[in-house]
Amino acid sequence: MSETLRKCTDALMAACLAVMALAVFVNVVLRYGFGSGIAASEELSRLLFVWMVFVGATAAYPRGEHMAFTSLLLPLRSKPRALQAMTVLIRLSVITACVLLAWGAWQQVVVGMDSHSVVLGYPMALLPLPALLCAVAIALMALWQLIRGEALDLGHEVDVE
Structure with a gap:
């Protein structure tokens, strides 16, 4: 796997993780602190998690990390x-x-x-x-x-x- 592709997959996984963490954190604060929440947060987190896992699995294969x-x-x-x-x-x-x-x-x-x-x-x-x-x-x-x-x-x- 080329170094550029490796950096792209790592960046994509990091971006997915960052957005998921932020969305869940904000949703938890809003729910417990203010009694409301962002409904889209759960769907977005689920979608990003699935993509992050499969991008990671694809990137791990040529690295021999499976x-x-x-x-x-x-x-x-x-x-x-x-x-x-x-x-x-x-x-x-x-x-x-x-x-x-x-x-x-x-x-x-x-x-x-x-x-x-x-x-x-x-x-x-x-x-x-x-x-x-x-x-x-x-x-x-x-x-x-x-x-x-x-x-x-x-x-x-x-x-x-």
């Missing part, structure tokens, strides 16, 4: 063919999971096109859309790694106790 069970693969280091076969199997499993996620998210996007949120009025398709985009992006990255024959990053072994 959960990894490298301790299961460490014994295969002395068997390069077995490790290569396992790498292919893992990449194909990631692509399969992404295809399933993308298919389900697409169905939800289509359903959400006809309905709108209660307060803000945005199309409900905006809630599953980041899952669709994330699944497509990760599947393409995994496919690219598979085509290029990239080895798995076993650098997480230092985290194993």
